[in-house]
Amino acid sequence: MNNGKSETKNLNQLIAISFILVLGALAPMLDTTMVNIAVNSIIVDFHTTVSSVQWVVTAYVLAIGIAVPIAGWAIDWVSGKTLYLGALILFLLGSAVAGFSGSIWLLVLSRVIQGAGAGMIMSALSTLIVRAASGENLGNLMSIVGLPAVFAPILGPTIGGLIIDHLDWHWIFYINIPIALFSIILLLWKSPKFAPEKGGKRLDWISIILFAGSFTELILGITKVSTTGNFFERQVMVPLSIGASLLILxxxxxxxxxxxxxxxxxxxxxxxxxxxSLLLLMSGITINGAMLLLPLYYQNIRGASVVWTGIYLIPQGIGMLLTRTQVGKITDRIGARWVVMSGILISVLATLPFAFADQHTSQWMLLLALFFRGAGQGAMMIPIMADAYTGLSKKQVPEATISTRMLQNIGGAFGTAILATVVQHHLSGTVPTITHISDAYNVAFIWSIVSTVVAVIPAWFLSIKKSRA
Structure with missing residues (x-):
């Protein structure tokens, strides 16, 4: 009886620690979605071009990619609490500089600082929670770890739209400051030290250079695909070739x-x-890429404002939120395979309406589809993240975190670029009428559906647990 109470107490403590750490990751996740909303305002304010402002987004992703492997090493040698605090302070500094930026290149520099902090936060978050849990109740805990990813698409576009409507784009970054400060205070007050194991590998600069170089070149090449509209352009192929070569090395x-x-x-x-790992890479098209298409569909086809676009996307976030707790528990009980398979089926069925939708499609049908699409996404991502750590030793956890975070980032950029290219290619040589634009988005959603169906193959190799009699 006492053992049961002790286990419940330990689980409650783990959940409390998880929420403290997750709060620190909320600002970086919100920042990603809010900045996308602010791109047009930044272009106008600085009298610059889309290609220049694109670096505001790209620099952030690149910095995250470079910070992830460094943080993965540091967590074995530095107190987890100290590392997390340092990352939050770095993100806070980057946010302040971004808010006060008076030029596009100072803004890009501030985004590098922000991304470095965000990469360390994202890398440390999963590792610290998995270590504290000693590999138990991972499905349940990963449902908490993924909360920022749930709230970002719900709150980010809506808050970002309201800020731009009533203030200006600088406040997109100012809003991070109180959130980061509160997280720092809570971390100092309530978080355990997370003593380092000091048994991990020494910092290997060859690995860092190869990883960072590969990640940077791949992201640069992928980003150029969406702007050139042609995969075989020299400015696309050169960085992709260098990135692939460094990865092979x-x-x-x-x-x-x-x-x-x-x-x-x-x-x-x-x-x-x-x-x-393969599913996380593929999630770029199945989840991240479609998240790019949905706001554009509502703004370009349905004529929705930035604020209303954010509101229309709320059902998807609610669907993810409502399924998180149960999905985690079911994954801990039966394994990841059948939960992910169910998530794939729901996601495919819920994305189908968008493959045939136009400006006259019932709004209520689309909102209902978004709700179930969110539920399907939740049923996919939580088990996939949990299964990445199943069967690993404590020493392997930081390495697994580096791999999964980098694959997520590369997959996200790759998926977004592919679907943006599909839309652009479908519109080339045509008059951009509502009908043609709607057809282009339909085709891109079909690509997303096909990619989700193909995900069944790696999903079959996820873990499965036999029920106990």
């Missing part, structure tokens, strides 16, 4: 010197980790 390096490499290839011997 890292694989060879990790194979020859496994004890030095930051991420060991031995992780991929586990079928559940390999399947989760």
């Amino acid at each position: 890292y694989i060879l390096y990790a194979w020859i010197w496994p004890k030095r490499a930051l991420v060991s290839l031995s992780l991929f011997k586990l079928p559940s980790f390999s399947a989760s």
Whole structure:
């Protein structure tokens, strides 16, 4: 009886710690969606071009990618609490500089600082929670870890739209300051130290350079796809080739010197980790790419304002939110495979209406589809993230976090670029009427659906637990 009470108390403590850490990740996640809303305002204010302002978004993603492997190493040698505090302070500093920026390039620099802090936060978040839980109740805890990703699409566009309507784009960054300050105070007051294990690998600069270089070049190439509309352009192929070459070099390096490499290839011997990694990469099209299309569909086809676009997307976030707790519990009980399979089926059925929708499609039908689409996404992402850590030792957790975070970022950029290119290619050589634009979005949603169906293949290799009699 006492053991049951003790386990409940420990779980409650873990949940409380998880919420404290997750609060610190809320501002970086909100920042991503709010900045996308502010792009047009920044272009007008600085009298600059789309290609220049694109670096405001790209610099942030690049900085995250470079910070993730460094944070993955540091968490073995520095107190987790100290690392998280440092990351929050860095993000706070970047937000303040961004808010006061008087030029586009100072804004880009501030986004690098923000991204460095955000990358460390995202990397440390999962690792600290998994370590504190000792690999137990991961489905339940991952439903909490993923809360910022749920609230970002609900609150980000709506808050961003309201801020731009009533204030200006500078406040997109100012709003991060009180959130970060509150998180820092709460972390100082209530968070445990998360003592470092000091048994991890030494910082391997060759791994960092190969990882950072590969990630940077791949993101640059992927970003250029959406602006050029042609995958085989020189400015696309050169960075993609360099990025792929550096990644191959890292694989060879990790194979020859496994004890030095930051991420060991031995992780991929586990079928559940390999399947989760591939699914996270594919989620760029199945989830992230479609998240780009939905706001554009509502603004360009339905004629919705920025604020109303955010409101229309709320049902999707509610669907994700309502399914999180149950999905986590079910994953802990039966494993990830069948939960993800169910999520894939729901996501496909709920995205189908958008593959045939136009400006006259029933608004209520689309809102209902968004709700179920959110539920399907929740049923996919929580088990995938949890299964990435199933069967790993404590020493392997930071390496797994580096891999999963980088794959998510690359997948997100890749998926967004692919679907943006599909829309652009479909519109090339045509008069941009509502009908033609609507057709272009329909085709892009079909791409998203096909990618989601293909995800069934790696999902089959996720973990499955036999029920106990």
